[in-house]
Amino acid sequence: MGGATVALLLAGPVLAAEAPVAQVEQGKVSGVVTDGVAAFKGIPFAAPPVGPLRWRPPQPAAAWTGVRSGTQYGADCMQKPLPGDAAPLGVAPAEDCLYLNVWAPEDTATKPAAKRPVMVWIYGGGFVNGGSSPAVYDGSNFARDGVVLVSFNYRVGRFGFFAHPALTAEAGQGPTGNFGYLDQLAALHWVKRNIAAFGGDPDNVTVFGESAGGVSVHMLLTSPLAKGLFTRGIIQSGAGRERLLPTPPVHAEGDAPSGEKAGVAYAAQHGISDTGASGLAALRALPADTVVDGLNMATMNTPTYAGPMVDGAVVQYAAPVLAYAAGKGADVPVMVGATGADGFFFGGTLDSILAPFGAERDQALALLDPDGTRDVKLIGHRAAGAAMFIEPARYTARLLSAHKSPVYLFRYSYVAESMRKEWWGTPHATEIPFVFDTVKARYGDALTAADAAAAKAAHAYWVAFAKTGKPDPAGLPAWAPFKAGKDERLMEFGAKGPVLEEDPLKARLDLVEKVAEQKSK
Incomplete structure (x- = not known):
């Protein structure tokens, strides 16, 4: 059923009077209205990827009869949750997990043709963790501000990113x-066909994501398979240069790493040596827990897991910036940035931290330790954050500014008041509850008026961008597009509120860029 023929219906007598029912291509789904927001959860956008559908592209979801309840999240995708995750899963994970959720203004029941802007959220988690159910990802406040917010699950870990010679032969x-990337594309196709049922405009879709979700937005910007599925993108801590764990090809000759070699190594650990159809059948018969095999963000650096791969179809470049530098990539408005204390420091000495800077070692130390504290952990975090996320965001902005469409660079440096004695800056992923305006769910009774105001401001910029392609909310500072070599100001979201300014980390990032460019030659 095409989007033009999808209509929103009022509930029948079996449902509560205020409960909306959406007619999507598979059938009718009921939602629930809370404080002016209609929420529909757990809608299948693809068939369960289990049994013979494990390690296959997502297949169409089956139709249903009657009215399907959309009051509860579907299962998040199978994984070993990471203890202490800032966005803990709200439901138990399972292999049957290809569900999405929609939040829309309550009057969508009477205005299905409203054509409101749509935002589609892609969660992070290193491609091994994450889901759409965490409370901080609730889309209610986007809906209250006139946006139709969609979140969805995609397969992670070995369920989402796995290669094997038998799979290559089967795929032809x-x-x-x-x-996992194919799941993301399938979800966006579902949005294109069905979002009109919720009052959303299928021709005004903003994709946004953080960490692995930000990397995913890079994929969508550079993949030919994503053409026409969205109109703008927001990359939050999505890097852009080569990933921390390199992106190997699906297949490689000789000793070069590849996805297939990681898959064969995993199979061998479980007594499966056949690389043909019988071996693949044995792999598909493994229990889901065995496929997880303890994999999460704490254990993902293993030779039996490849993560996203260069496959020549979905992913054509080992690093997104290689595509942008070649003049490739969707010419759409983009926001890109990172947090003030982004990145991960995995330990080491001062010498090991400074070694990559070579002859510029002393300059690097002065830039990374301007106060002369010689705090190795702090210096390490600053170096890691600059290299992993902050400088790649600027480099991405520089390359994309060659497009006709505008690009906007940001840095999120606001720290919740209750955490200022614990954090030296804004850690990775901590901007998310501010962007969603779900800070109450994250900080509870420790939330302050200043925190709430910071969330309202950040949220307003994201909403404005989704509505018009320009982050220009009324009553807040204007945000000029980034122009490489001409106007490289960024929007700093800090304790003083949003401020458009020259980058205070410019010298540090210039040095990191120099090292990165030398490494790439």
């Missing part, structure tokens, strides 16, 4: 390996 000329 079709894509293989990046099943």
Whole structure:
């Protein structure tokens, strides 16, 4: 059923009077209205990827009869949750997990043709963790501000990113390996066909994501398979240069790493040596817990897991900036940035931290330790954050500013007042509850008026961008587009509120860029 023929219906007598029912292509789904927001959860956008559908591209979801309840999240995708995750899963994970959620203004029941802007959220988690159910990802406040917010699950870990010679043979000329990315594309196709049922405009879709979700937005910007599925993108801590764990090809000759070699190594650990159809059948018969095999963000650096791969179809470049530098990539408005204390420091000495800077070692130390504290952990975090996320965001902005469409660079440096004695800056992922305006769910009774105001401001910029392609909310500072070599100001979201300014980390990032460019030659 096409989007033009999808209509929103009022509930029948079996449902509560205020409960909306959406007619999507598979059938009718009921939602629940709370404080002016209609929420529909757990809508299948693809068939359960289990049994013979494990390690296959997502297949169409089956139709249903009657009215399906959309009051509860579907299962998040199978994984080993990471203890202490800032966005803990709200439901138990399972292999049957390809569900999405929609939040829309309450009057969508009477205005299905409203054509409101749509935002589609892609969660992070290193491609091994994450889901759409965490409370900080609730889309209610986007809906209250006139946006239709969609979140969805995609396969992670070995369920989402797995290659094997038998899978390559089975796929023929079709894509293989990046099943989690194929899930993302399937969800966006579902949005294109069905979002009009919720009052959303299928021709005004903003994709946004953080960490692995930000990397995913890079994928969508550079993949030919994503053409026409969205109109703008927001990259939050999505890097852009080569990933921390390199992006190997699906297949490689000799000793070069590849997705297939990681898959064969995993199979061998479980007594499966056949690389043909019988071996693949044995792999598909493994229990889900065995496929997880303890994999999460704490254990992901293993030779039996490849993560996203260059497959020539979904992913054509090992690093997104290589595509942008070649003049490739969707020419759409983009916001890109990172947090003030982004990145991960995995330990080491001062010498090991400074070694990559070579002859510029002393300059690097002065830039990373301007106060002369010689705090190795702090210096390490600053170096890691600059290299992993902050400088790549600026480099991405520089390359994308060659497009006709505008690009906007930001840095999120606001720290919740209750955490200022614990954090030296704004850690990775901590901007998310401010962007969603779900800070109450994150900080509870420790939330202050200043925190709430910071969330309202950040949220307003994201909403404005989704509505018009320009982050220009009324009553807040204007945000000029980034122009490489001409106007490289960024929007700093800090304790003083949003401020458009020259980058205070410019010298540090210039040095990091120099090292990165030398490494790439």
